[in-house]
Amino acid sequence: MNTSFALRLTWLSWLTLLLQQAVDSWAHQAPWFIWTLKLLPLLIFLPGMLKDNLRSYIWLCFVCLGYFMILVQLMFAQSGSLLVATGLVAVVILFTAAMLYVRWRARDLRAIDESAGDIGA
Secondary structure (H helix, E strand, O other): OHHHHHHHHHHHHHHHHHHHHHHHHHHOOOOHHHHHHHHHHHHOOHHHHHOOOHHHHHHHHHHHHHHHHHHHHHHHHOOOOHHHHHHHHHHHHHHHHHHHHHHHHHHHHHHHHHHHHHHHO
């Protein structure tokens, strides 16, 4: 139950952050290479996330820290921006949910391995 909730929350916050970054780029009429710089770091992890690769989720947490730093700076520069606040909330939830998903999923996989080892012994 906890694992599936963390996974759903991770996907929801990942999608929210991706959309927030796209809307922010669109609102500021950013050129294509800025769109690429903002969206590619999130999209790189999509194949690994779809395959349930825990390392992809771990690295996604590291990348979230970069988005967090940028969004905190923007929060001070554009204090009334709902778009920036949405991105900041999304990145905090994404980091937390992905971290918890990795922890709980790894625990579940270890339990499966241990029970398979008990059956084979």
